[in-house]
Amino acid sequence: MAGVASTLAKKRALAAGFGTNANASKYLNQDFESLRSECLSRGSLFTDSTFPAEPASLGFNELGPRSSKTRGVQWKRPGELVSRPEFIVGGASRTDICQGGLGDCWLLAAIASLTLNEDVMARVVPAGQGFGRGEYAGIFHFQFWQFGEWVDVVIDDRLPAKDGELLFVHSAEGSEFWSALLEKAYAKVNGCYEALSGGSTTEGFEDFTGGIAENYDLKKAPSNMFQIIRKALASGALLGCSIDITSQADSEAITNQKLVKGHAYSLTGAIEVNYRGRKEKLVRVRNPWGTVEWTGAWSDNSSEWNSVDVSERDNVKADDGEFWMSFSDFTRHYHRLELCTLTPDTLTTDDVKHWSVSNYDGAWRKGSTAGGCRNNPYTFWMNPQFKIKLEEEDDDPGDDEVGCSFVVGLIQKNRRRMRKAGEDMHTIGFAIYEVPEQFHGQREVHLDKNYFLSHAQTARSETFINLREVSTRFKLPPGEYLIVPSTFEANLNGDFCLRVFSEKQAETLPCDDPVKAELEDDTVPEGEVDAGFRGLFTKLAGDVSIITDHYLFDVSSTGTDIKTDGFSLDTARIMVNLMDDSGNGKLGLGEFATLWKKIQKYLSIYKSNDMDGSGCMSTPEMRMALNKAGFSLNNTLHQVLAARYGEADMTIDFDNFVACAMRLEMMFKVFKKLDMNDTGFIELDFFQVRTLNCSLIKSLCFFFQF
Numbered sequence: 001m002a003g004v005a006s007t008l009a010k011k012r013a014l015a016a017g018f019g020t021n022a023n024a025s026k027y028l029n030q031d032f033e034s035l036r037s038e039c040l041s042r043g044s045l046f047t048d049s050t051f052p053a054e055p056a057s058l059g060f061n062e063l064g065p066r067s068s069k070t071r072g073v074q075w076k077r078p079g080e081l082v083s084r085p086e087f088i089v090g091g092a093s094r095t096d097i098c099q100g101g102l103g104d105c106w107l108l109a110a111i112a113s114l115t116l117n118e119d120v121m122a123r124v125v126p127a128g129q130g131f132g133r134g135e136y137a138g139i140f141h142f143q144f145w146q147f148g149e150w151v152d153v154v155i156d157d158r159l160p161a162k163d164g165e166l167l168f169v170h171s172a173e174g175s176e177f178w179s180a181l182l183e184k185a186y187a188k189v190n191g192c193y194e195a196l197s198g199g200s201t202t203e204g205f206e207d208f209t210g211g212i213a214e215n216y217d218l219k220k221a222p223s224n225m226f227q228i229i230r231k232a233l234a235s236g237a238l239l240g241c242s243i244d245i246t247s248q249a250d251s252e253a254i255t256n257q258k259l260v261k262g263h264a265y266s267l268t269g270a271i272e273v274n275y276r277g278r279k280e281k282l283v284r285v286r287n288p289w290g291t292v293e294w295t296g297a298w299s300d301n302s303s304e305w306n307s308v309d310v311s312e313r314d315n316v317k318a319d320d321g322e323f324w325m326s327f328s329d330f331t332r333h334y335h336r337l338e339l340c341t342l343t344p345d346t347l348t349t350d351d352v353k354h355w356s357v358s359n360y361d362g363a364w365r366k367g368s369t370a371g372g373c374r375n376n377p378y379t380f381w382m383n384p385q386f387k388i389k390l391e392e393e394d395d396d397p398g399d400d401e402v403g404c405s406f407v408v409g410l411i412q413k414n415r416r417r418m419r420k421a422g423e424d425m426h427t428i429g430f431a432i433y434e435v436p437e438q439f440h441g442q443r444e445v446h447l448d449k450n451y452f453l454s455h456a457q458t459a460r461s462e463t464f465i466n467l468r469e470v471s472t473r474f475k476l477p478p479g480e481y482l483i484v485p486s487t488f489e490a491n492l493n494g495d496f497c498l499r500v501f502s503e504k505q506a507e508t509l510p511c512d513d514p515v516k517a518e519l520e521d522d523t524v525p526e527g528e529v530d531a532g533f534r535g536l537f538t539k540l541a542g543d544v545s546i547i548t549d550h551y552l553f554d555v556s557s558t559g560t561d562i563k564t565d566g567f568s569l570d571t572a573r574i575m576v577n578l579m580d581d582s583g584n585g586k587l588g589l590g591e592f593a594t595l596w597k598k599i600q601k602y603l604s605i606y607k608s609n610d611m612d613g614s615g616c617m618s619t620p621e622m623r624m625a626l627n628k629a630g631f632s633l634n635n636t637l638h639q640v641l642a643a644r645y646g647e648a649d650m651t652i653d654f655d656n657f658v659a660c661a662m663r664l665e666m667m668f669k670v671f672k673k674l675d676m677n678d679t680g681f682i683e684l685d686f687f688q689v690r691t692l693n694c695s696l697i698k699s700l701c702f703f704f705q706f
Contacts, residue, residue: 019149021123021210027189030154032141045077045138048156051188058160059194060420069101073167075158077138078131078177081166087130087140088178092121097179100168103197107186108169109264110204111179112288113240120238124208125178126152142185145210147413147497148359153185160193168193191417201264203468205238205340212409212501214471216337218330224401226281226327228339228473230270231405231503235355237341239267241285244335257296259333260287267337268322273312275304281327290321298324341407341501358500358508360386362485365493367619367650368642369635372490373464374431374457379490379620381449384635385511386483387435390476392504404478406502408432409471410461410485413495416468427488428496429464431457435480444514446635447482449624464488482511491650512634517668519630522597526590533596537589571659575599578666602658605629616653619646625657631664 019025028050039046051057053075055065063070078085088096092115097108114121129140141154159180160167169183186207187193202213216225218241232239245251245262253261269284282298298304300323305313325333343357362384364370371382390404408430415425433455439445458481461470485498500508529537567575579591587595609625610617617625619642626633626641633641645656652660674682 019151021143021145021150024143024150024152027151027153032139032152032154035154036135036137036139039137039139040134046156047138047158048154051155051184053156053158053160057187057192059192061194062197063102063192063194073160073162076161077157078159081159081161081164082175084175085131086176087181088125089176091115092125092178096171096176098170098172100166100170102168102193104168104183104199106199106201107183107196107204108179109201109240110208111169111182112264113201113205113238113266114208115288117238120209125182140181140185142182144186144189144207146189146207147411148361148499150210151189153189155181155185155188157181159184191420195416195419200467201240202338202340202471205338206411206469209238209340209342211238211340211342212407212471212499213338213340213469214407214473216339218334218337221331221337225331225337226270226283229267229283229337232339232341233268233270235341235503237339239340240338241265241267241330241334242336243333254292255333257333258292258294260289260292264288265334269324270327271312273308276307282324283327283330284322284324285330287321287323293321293323294325296325296329298326298329356502356505358388358502358506360498360508360510361495362386362498362510363493363495363635363639364487365639365642366491367646368623368638370491370493371486371620372492373429373486373488374452375488376490377453378449380484380486381447381452382620382623383484383486385446386485386498386500387443387480387509387511388483388500388502389480389507390478390502390504391506393478394475394503401475402477403475404502404504404506405473405475406500406506407471407473408461408483409469409499409501411469411497411499413497415494425466425468426492426494427464427466428485428494429461429470429488430483430485430498431461432459432474432476433482433484434458435482440480443509443511445511446513447511513632515634515637516632517630517664518632519665519668522594522601524590524593524597526588526593529589529593533593534589537592567655567658571655571662574659574662574666578662578669598662599658602629602661603654606654606657614651616651617657619650619652622646622652622657622660626661626664629661631661631668633664 030048030050035046055070055073058064058070058073059067061067096115097112099105099108114124124143126141126143129135138157139154140157141152143150143152145151157177159177165174166180169180171177171179183193183196187196190196200215202215205211205213216222218225222228229239242264243259243261245253251262255261266286266288267283268286269282271282271284272279273282274280285294287293293300296302341355343355362369364383369382369384371379374380388406390406392404393402394405410428410430412426412428415423418424433447433452436447436451439447459474459476461472463470483498483500485496487494500506502508575595576587579587579595605625605628606617609621609628611621622642622645623633623638641660642650645660646652671682672678
């Protein structure tokens with residue numbers, strides 16, 4: 001119940017506006033303003049007990065307590081390293097970010113991108129903090145996007161240092177500390193500094209903006225790459241580009257035409273101009289140095305501009321690090337393009353087009369919702385499913401391909417934090433299918449195994465890969481489609497976040513079976529019990545003509561071709577509670593006959609779903625078995641049932657299957673009895689609870705355990 005309650009609480013908080021950048025959630029319930037005020041009033045510097053200045057905060061392997069790299073490390077406040085520390089001097093710039101002894105260049109490249117956009121920078125680095133008198137108390141805070149919500153992360157300013165110098169990120173002049181403190185806050189969110197080693201710049205892009213990132217190899221660019229760039233710029237996206245290096249010696253080497261290798265550029269414009277009777281595609285690139293510009297065709301003061309009307313020229317003479325080049329030259333010289341589409345709340349102007357955004361949490365759980373990729377045909381259908389409805393085509397006058405553009409991003413949650421425990425990224429991806437017409441407009445449906453065995457996928461993620469996120473851009477005709485996210489291998493536990501960014505308004509919803517039960521009235525009247533069964537009952541019950549759970553426990557082991565040691569005492573009590581209408585804990589002849597009929601029905605279902613004839617049913621097979629028994633359950637309930645009744649090897653014996661089915665039947669019957677107006681909700685006060693008999697109370701207790 002705790003996991004479900006936590007999910008509901010999070011949804012209510014988001015609905016109330018918590019978790020936005022303007023009202024970020026307090027990470028670990030630490031409130032920056034109150035903590036700083038408390039320290040200022042006491043005249044003491046803040047010490048963060050949730051991320052202590054200890055070896056465990058550095059790492060677990062290469063930066064572990066016994067590593068030579070951490071030997072001699074001391075945690076120092078900025079005032080202990082320099083005489084006059086500063087937070088930010090003259091605005092944030094790329095020279096504030098110099099890599100230290102940690103392999104997190106991917107993060108530093110993303111931090112550098114912050115310095116190019118003041119609005120985005122202000123969302124990550126809140127104003128009103130520094131080393132000035134009256135504001136400094138050894139405490140700072142930063143805001144990051146984490147899997148669907150913004151969190152405000154508080155840290156103290158004790159930084160790891162060695163021989164009097166910062167061990168990790170530092171500024172070029174050494175007196176500016178915003179980048180080092182930001183890195184520490186990000187390490188805190190991810191468990192330790194070492195957890196930041198290795199990654200993709202796009203991961204940082206997303207955590208600093210809340211947007212969705214794409215990575216393009218320009219040597220394999222799609223045919224409509226220019227249109228993608230132009231539309232991305234029109235929607236306010238962040239775009240970066242770079243030239244690959246073949247050796248460390250190439251890093252920031254300058255080519256003959258003044259392009260810098262291994263250097264992060266930003267892409268700021270894309271236009272078409274009339275040039276000598278034809279259209280020429282141009283892109284505008286910015287070197288964050290503010291100098292060193294391209295000297296080839298279409299550069300500042302190049303002869304090509306003389307053949308372009310003055311009205312089409314755009315600031316082509318300023319020596320400001322920004323320059324134009326033809327799109328063909330751009331794709332020939334540059335290798336990588338990273339594109340981050342921003343959420344509507346990030347954009348501060350209505351001059352750009354806002355994309356529609358949907359965000360959903362989900363989980364893969366062994367034995368219930370972790371079906372693996374399509375290579376696992378008999379379990380793939382069990383993965384969570386999401387429906388997207390595309391209705392409006394793109395506004396693409398220059399694009400021959402008609403359709404609806406959208407980007408799907410699948411993020412696996414918290415995997416960096418789990419590195420300490422020996423875990424790492426799963427290999428993840430997703431497939432997209434057309435929704436059958438008979439299910440159009442429906443949300444309460446989870447397509448089953450037969451559908452996926454007989455239908456091919458319409459599209460899929462570019463690859464299954466062990467990165468935090470897999471994202472791919474699509475353009476499909478209007479219609480309804482099903483997105484199925486999965487790990488590559490089946491039965492791997494993990495939590496994920498699925499996001500869909502669409503150029504036009506598009507409806508995205510999770511698809512799941514409704515929670516309901518269609519139960520037969522299989523009551524056996526006492527007068528219809530045959531003589532043979534009466535004899536059995538009399539033999540078991542003795543002179544008192546009743547059967548208790550103790551007797552049921554004793555007689556339950558019947559000779560069948562399934563693996564069972566008979567019903568446990570707990571299961572027997574569940575069955576007696578379900579059938580005991582009088583509430584005295586005993587069964588009469590009619591009640592026992594009805595129970596026996598149920599057991600035979602469940603035995604038949606159990607055997608028919610034991611596909612391999614092993615005498616045991618698997619937890620994936622249990623989902624189909626419960627459906628045949630009349631129960632329609634959602635993913636959350638299937639996860640709980642598989643965890644509660646399944647064994648470690650994902651098998652479920654007959655005793656546990658009967659216990660599960662009987663409890664479900666009890667739950668639905670009690671709920672229906674209390675929900676007299678068929679609203680789908682019940683509300684009980686203390687006096688109503690007092691009127692319930694013992695078996696009803698037990699059933700409700702079971703219900704609320706979900």
